[in-house]
Amino acid sequence: MKELISLLEGNTFVVSDRRGDIEPSLEYPTGLFSFDTRFLSTWILTLDGERLHALSVDEETSYETTYFLVPGEPSHYVDTQISVLRQRAINGSFEETLTVLNHTTKAVDLALRMEIGSDFADLFEIKNAQRKPAGATAQVEDSTLVLNYRRQKFHRQVRVTSSVPASVDEQGMTFHLRIEQHGEWRTTLHTKALIIGADGRDFRETLPIGMDRPVDEIRAERQQFRALAPKLTCDYLPLATAYETSVRDLGSLRYESIAFGSQLIAAGLPWFMTLFGRDSIFTALQALPFLPHLVPSTIAILAGLQGSRLDDFRDEEPGKILHELRYGELAGFEEQPHSPYYGSADSTPLFVILLDEYERWTGDQQLVRRLEVQARAALDWIDTYGNSRGTGYIYYQTRNPRSGLPNQCWKDSDDAVSFRDGRLPGFPRATCELQGYAYDAKIRGARLARTVWNDGVYARRLEREAAELKERFNRDFWVADGEYYALALDADGNQVDALSSNIGHLLWSGIVDTDRAARVAEHLLGPRMFTGWGVRTLATEQGRYNPLGYHVGTVWPFDNSIIAWGLWRYGLRDQAGQICTGLLAASRHFEGRLPEAFAGYQRDLTNYPVQYPTACSPQAWSAGAPLLLLRVMLGLQPHEDHLIIDPSVPPGLGRIEILDLPGRWGTADALGRSRLV
Numbered sequence: 001m002k003e004l005i006s007l008l009e010g011n012t013f014v015v016s017d018r019r020g021d022i023e024p025s026l027e028y029p030t031g032l033f034s035f036d037t038r039f040l041s042t043w044i045l046t047l048d049g050e051r052l053h054a055l056s057v058d059e060e061t062s063y064e065t066t067y068f069l070v071p072g073e074p075s076h077y078v079d080t081q082i083s084v085l086r087q088r089a090i091n092g093s094f095e096e097t098l099t100v101l102n103h104t105t106k107a108v109d110l111a112l113r114m115e116i117g118s119d120f121a122d123l124f125e126i127k128n129a130q131r132k133p134a135g136a137t138a139q140v141e142d143s144t145l146v147l148n149y150r151r152q153k154f155h156r157q158v159r160v161t162s163s164v165p166a167s168v169d170e171q172g173m174t175f176h177l178r179i180e181q182h183g184e185w186r187t188t189l190h191t192k193a194l195i196i197g198a199d200g201r202d203f204r205e206t207l208p209i210g211m212d213r214p215v216d217e218i219r220a221e222r223q224q225f226r227a228l229a230p231k232l233t234c235d236y237l238p239l240a241t242a243y244e245t246s247v248r249d250l251g252s253l254r255y256e257s258i259a260f261g262s263q264l265i266a267a268g269l270p271w272f273m274t275l276f277g278r279d280s281i282f283t284a285l286q287a288l289p290f291l292p293h294l295v296p297s298t299i300a301i302l303a304g305l306q307g308s309r310l311d312d313f314r315d316e317e318p319g320k321i322l323h324e325l326r327y328g329e330l331a332g333f334e335e336q337p338h339s340p341y342y343g344s345a346d347s348t349p350l351f352v353i354l355l356d357e358y359e360r361w362t363g364d365q366q367l368v369r370r371l372e373v374q375a376r377a378a379l380d381w382i383d384t385y386g387n388s389r390g391t392g393y394i395y396y397q398t399r400n401p402r403s404g405l406p407n408q409c410w411k412d413s414d415d416a417v418s419f420r421d422g423r424l425p426g427f428p429r430a431t432c433e434l435q436g437y438a439y440d441a442k443i444r445g446a447r448l449a450r451t452v453w454n455d456g457v458y459a460r461r462l463e464r465e466a467a468e469l470k471e472r473f474n475r476d477f478w479v480a481d482g483e484y485y486a487l488a489l490d491a492d493g494n495q496v497d498a499l500s501s502n503i504g505h506l507l508w509s510g511i512v513d514t515d516r517a518a519r520v521a522e523h524l525l526g527p528r529m530f531t532g533w534g535v536r537t538l539a540t541e542q543g544r545y546n547p548l549g550y551h552v553g554t555v556w557p558f559d560n561s562i563i564a565w566g567l568w569r570y571g572l573r574d575q576a577g578q579i580c581t582g583l584l585a586a587s588r589h590f591e592g593r594l595p596e597a598f599a600g601y602q603r604d605l606t607n608y609p610v611q612y613p614t615a616c617s618p619q620a621w622s623a624g625a626p627l628l629l630l631r632v633m634l635g636l637q638p639h640e641d642h643l644i645i646d647p648s649v650p651p652g653l654g655r656i657e658i659l660d661l662p663g664r665w666g667t668a669d670a671l672g673r674s675r676l677v
Helices: 123-127 215-228 237-252 277-287 292-304 347-362 365-370 372-383 432-451 456-476 502-509 514-525 557-569 573-588 625-634
Strands: 004-009 012-017 031-034 037-040 042-047 050-058 064-071 082-090 094-102 108-117 137-141 144-151 154-162 167-169 172-179 184-196 231-234 254-256 263-265 636-639 642-645 655-663 666-673
Touching (some): 004 082, 012 082, 031 184, 037 123, 037 154, 037 184, 042 082, 094 108, 094 172, 108 144, 154 172, 215 237, 231 237, 237 573, 237 625, 263 277, 263 292, 277 292, 277 347, 277 625, 292 347, 292 365, 347 365, 365 372, 372 432, 372 456, 432 456, 432 502, 502 557, 514 557, 557 573, 557 625, 573 625, 625 655, 625 666, 642 666
Antiparallel strands (some): 012 031, 031 037, 042 050, 042 108, 050 064, 064 082, 082 094, 094 184, 108 172, 137 144, 144 154, 154 184, 167 172, 231 655, 636 642
């Protein structure tokens, strides 16, 4: 895959090649995007009819960048006589300042051209390599290039203007330049992407944060966000870099919901710039000790959109928490069920887990009281619609065979759930981690019932059900001939016996019998699963293992952070430390930004982690992973109005100190040092 450069601010982002160009393509997700629509699919700069070549790209921030370009191929024998700077910013709109520099001793005449076009593609069309019928129009209005797409009430528009006069046609803008010796020429192209309602106004004008903010205002707001995060000092540079990058990326992934006016965390660029139930909850859990102010809006919006009816098209059920919310054309016309879509079986118990964890850290009982009805409805879903087979386990099967997700666990690709020999089970399926989440949700729901809702009877019932689930689970999911937990049960209750990273989530949930935890850890840290960088999603000898398979052999930083948390919970600190050091070492090769996933090759084979070709970056729960690893290494745990600090810093990392950790205790500092080996 060719190298792509991204800019991001709110729900608007640009993906281009290294020259800054955007070409119409369904192979690469390049373009100017906002709220699931591609507003620019062509943005190509030429000088005297020739494409330019990049010397360098400044990527210091996520919302502005500069491309340093020259015409022709640079050579040792011919000095470049002309250079071009493309200074680009996302600030609600899309601005690009073009500067042409003449390095010669005489005046030059040049023709600078920007090809401009839009297919107004829905993000799902790009992801699934589909093209919509032609429908976009282009026209020139008073030196403004106007691109339009309308389908009934769905109306999207792009308006492009230049700060200096241009020759504007329906395919772009041309500038005829004369630049004196050692002189320069400059223009700014201003592009507005409009989501137009029936009243002719841009919907986004109603957002609290406003549109077209000055870059200085964005910069100040990002600095303020960073200042809210605890201060980390440490001896291990990769940890410091990963922490700073994670905080910066979580700040850049925030966006204003067009429907609810609340600030949320998008799941990841480029495919998932929207609210996801599962991803948003896990990101909130990872970030909670450091950035608790990110969490309430996520909980509140998920509660507000909780399922209330049976809707087969959207996989909606009463009490169910959504999977994904989209704003594009296909969702609007119900060609995709994402308005919102409820096809995940894990977001509902995870919602209860997050609500409890948030209260443990912050003491915000007001929110827990306000969402009591929604939390009880989520717990009821576990025992009713989730328990569709009547066996006491969460099973899933889409109600929408045409466009619903077949796999509704976090490994949601088609081949992610298999027997060890590679066969795929039928539906419905009950993956192991879902049962762990259900167990944890009941335990946490019982605590909230007893301490906040003042309902001891309900608390005792939930605790009894959790204990029964744990006993039943340890009987039915344990693979005796391998001494690990099966990936899933099939519709007949047979074990889907692949060895997978899902068993690490069981440790996090607490459903694993104590006397089996060490054996589970041996599998996770053994050579079949641990690459040296992290735990593979699927063990090497399994039938469907592929080190470049999305969920069948790659390493996911998010997955590994949860596994490390689970190992820590069972007192397996050395094993948790192995995962921490492996991931942090891997982060060095990604400049501190852990991607969505990377290849599952053994560390001694490559000496560096191999990129997965279509991984999202930045991605929210990958950005959250270093934060959770930091929590694990310092042993941070809330207890009533105190913060417990029980560090176990892996060898080689030296000293770790973090200041001003926020919580119900006010703020606290934590310090840990590597143990001697």
